[in-house]
Structures are given as structure tokens and as C-alpha cells.
Amino acid sequence: MEDQSIARRTRGLDRAFDILEFLRTRRQPLRPNEIAQEIGAPRSSVYDLVNLLLAHGMLDYQGGDGRVFLGRKLYFLGMAYADRFDLMRECEGLLVRLAEVTRETAQMCLMEGNKYTVAMMREGVRPFRISSAIGELVPLPWTASGRLLVSHLSDADILSLIPPEDFILPDGRRLDPGIFLAQVRQAAADGYFTFNSEVENFTHCFSAPVYRADATCIATLCLVTPRDDGLKNRERYLVSLVGAAEELSEKMGYATARRA
Template sequence: MSEGATGLIEAGAGVQPQAGERRRGIDRVIMLFEALLKHRAPMRIGDIAKMINAPRSTTYEIVNSLLEAEMLENVGSEGYVYFGRAMHLFGWAYSHHNAHYRRILETLDRMAAETGETVQLCGLRGNKYVVLDCRDSPGPFRISSDVGVEVPIPWTASGRLLVGHMHETELKDFIPAADYELPDGRVIAPDEFFADVDLARRQGFSETSALADRFTWCMAAPIRNSHGAINTTLCFVLPVDTPEPRRNQLLELLRERARALSLAGS
């Protein structure tokens, strides 16, 4: 047991935390993991404390406990920490226990090998879009999105499918006004986005061109759960100048594979 962890145990010996204190501690652990995920790189403990708005002493206690559990690990010699190998084991256990998720990963591998294109699994985290997994194109013109990076929903083809169950008034409350502005300063009119959502709902797929990146054409098809809801999508990210016959061929393949992965009616 580490020296720091021993100190924590001694300091807390005989003291039983109240329910509210335990809850705050759990919340701060979750916030700490979210901070590291968003930062996508090792951080100093003091910087983590600022990011999660917690006292430095409390943050050091949490970090010491997580280091001992191998959920975090020290990086370098200057006080940086990042996710530890226990986190890899948790992710491995999830992906291997969940047979449906294994099927999805196998489909990503197969589609990338068959087409030579970038293929992604996408979903929502809160009111943002994220890439959950990705297989990059092996070609010279590679297009990829970092897994786990949160992106405004209106920037994406998948986003138009993932919010298809919402009415216009719900969408107005759900999507921040700033999320309609693209990286290059262009602004998507909310009414235009709502119309896109309705179209995606009716046709069962979505395509966007040159939104988040002027050089990309994106297409997405829904993966439905056992209740028919769309929690994830299967996507191709293509060069924007991909010929239309090629796009149509890939869209047909995309929809076919997404239907095969859907649990509704299976």
C-alpha cells in the first residue's frame, strides 16, 4: 500500500462519512474521470482540482485512492496522472461481455477492410455527439475523428438521426444556440436543421456535406435497440468529392449493415 494511501486511511480511521459526503465523493470521482477524458492527456492534480472545482486536499485524496486501485497512474516525474490499466480492463470486460457490441466492432473491421473508407460508430453524450469507435481509411487521404471528443449535434449526419425522436420544441431546449455555428464561422439556421432532422427520420438515413470539415461527406444509418430507439449510428466519412455512384453504393451497404446490427424485431 502506498505511503499516501496509508496516510489517508489513518486520517479517516474511525470516521464514518455521511451519505451526502459519500455522494459528493462519488460525484467528484466521476467529474475527475470526465475532466481527464475531455483533456485527453495527463494532467497535474492541481489543474484537475481547478477543473472539477474541488479543494486540492480532497482531489489529492481521491487521486491517491484511484492510484492505489490502478484506475489512475503517474505519468512522468512532475506530478501528472492519467487513466491507469484498470480502466483498460473495465473497457475490455465491457466489450467482451456485450455480444452486441462485439458484433458492432466486427462490422466496423469488416466494412473498413471491404471499402477502404473511414467507418465509425457514433452516439450521444448528453447534448453532444461523440465517435464511440472508429476504423480509419488506410488510403493517402485519411479522414478521422477522435474517439470520445464531444462535437455539436448540428455539425453531424448522425446527430440528425440521434435526435429524431424529439419534437422541435424539445430540440430548441436541448441544443445550445452556440452549437449551430460551424468551425469556420458559418451558421446553420435552426429551422434548416429541424427540417434535416425530420427528413432523416422519414428516410431512415442522413447525409451531410462540408459542415464540420469542408472536405468531408458524411452519411449515417441508425442502429436501433430492442425497443426501436436509435442510440447509435453507423457512419461513413468520405472525401467530399467522392463520385455520386460510389456514395450511393456505400450508402446501400451502410444501411444494410446497420439494419443487421439493429435489435428491433430480431
């Protein structure tokens, strides 16, 4: 009986996390019955968990008609996490510096599961600004950072990680996985990757790896620029970006580990 009780609580926790993650990815308030239908869970258990999450401030009512969305308590939890997470804390000043030096939008990006996401961003000072939605999940092959974030994995592990449908680009073309793997290895050797964005027209993306002590790429620093300006200033932007990524990697212990 005790084992069954523990199993029920575990399933409840898993389903509560599913609700929070689903709302994060949908990025809009929804009714509990809509959530239940989308995540394939019993309506009664979703209603119970939504009420529990509302009581603890993890969800708030938004938009009327019983719609709920992520609650303010999660914001405070996120702020506490950022205060203690060295990568986030150290990155903020570097993004400010990159945006000021290049006048372009600077980002810190991470791998979330098998997707890419922008975790932090500093917009450039130019009149025409390019920005992205923080926390939005994007297929790895669509991004410059995707070539670097998986570079510590074997080819087989990369193909196992990335769903086949993620190689279908926004315009409907299919990126050959073999080409992607070759780009991953070349990006790791070069220490950066640049290309014309597959997601945003008229933009050019720059990405440089941030390594931790065990040589795993845990994040990237990026610049998102108008295409013409990015190509014109490519070398200057790369010097600033790669230098900032190396500085952050050193703070994460990578340079110390290499010298040991």
C-alpha cells in the first residue's frame, strides 16, 4: 500500500510538471479541460492539480473564463535560480558589452531537452532591432547555436537526440542530417558558427560556444544582425563574440581545466 501511495504521488508530480511545461511552451492562458485534452490526461486529475498549483501561486487565473497561466511564484523562483546560477550571473555583463560594442542584439542560448532556446538577451542600440522570444523552443538544426550545443556528442547520439522532423526547415526544405553533422564538427573545430538565419529572413546569425570544465558546450553567446551588416562586419563581430565566449568559458572553469 505504501508503494502504491508513493507511485500515485510520483505520477501526480509528473503530471503537475507536465502542466507547467505545457503552458510554458504554449505561452497562453488555457482552460483546465483544454490542458487535459492536449496533454492526454484525465480531466478530473488535471482540475485537481490546477487547483493545487493555483493555491501555491504556481498558476494564476488570466484571461477570464477560468483560463490559467504560469503564476508569479515561478517568477520569484526563477529570479532566485538566476542569482545563484553562475552562468546566468556572469553572462549578463558580457551581453551588455557585446550589444554596446557591436550595436547588435546579443543573446545567451541553451539546449532545453532536444531543442534550442534563448535564455537571456540584450537588444542592440541600432534603430532597427532584432529580438527573439526568450524561452521559445526551436529545433536545433534551425539555429547557428544548434551546431555547437551538440558538438560534445557522437554522431549517433546527435541523430538519436534530434527528432527527424526537426530537419525540416521553416521553408519546407529538408536539411540532410549528414550535412548537419559535418557542420557540427566544423563549428567545433573553428570555435564558432555563422549563417543566414533559417528562421528570420534578412538576418545573419553568429554563435560561439561556452564550455564548462569537462569541455561540454553548456551554452552559446550569439549575435543576431541584419544580413548585410553581419556579412560586412563579420570578422569584427567574431572577434568580439568569440572573445566574450572564451572569457565566460574561463569563468566556468574550462581554461583552468585545459591547463591542468
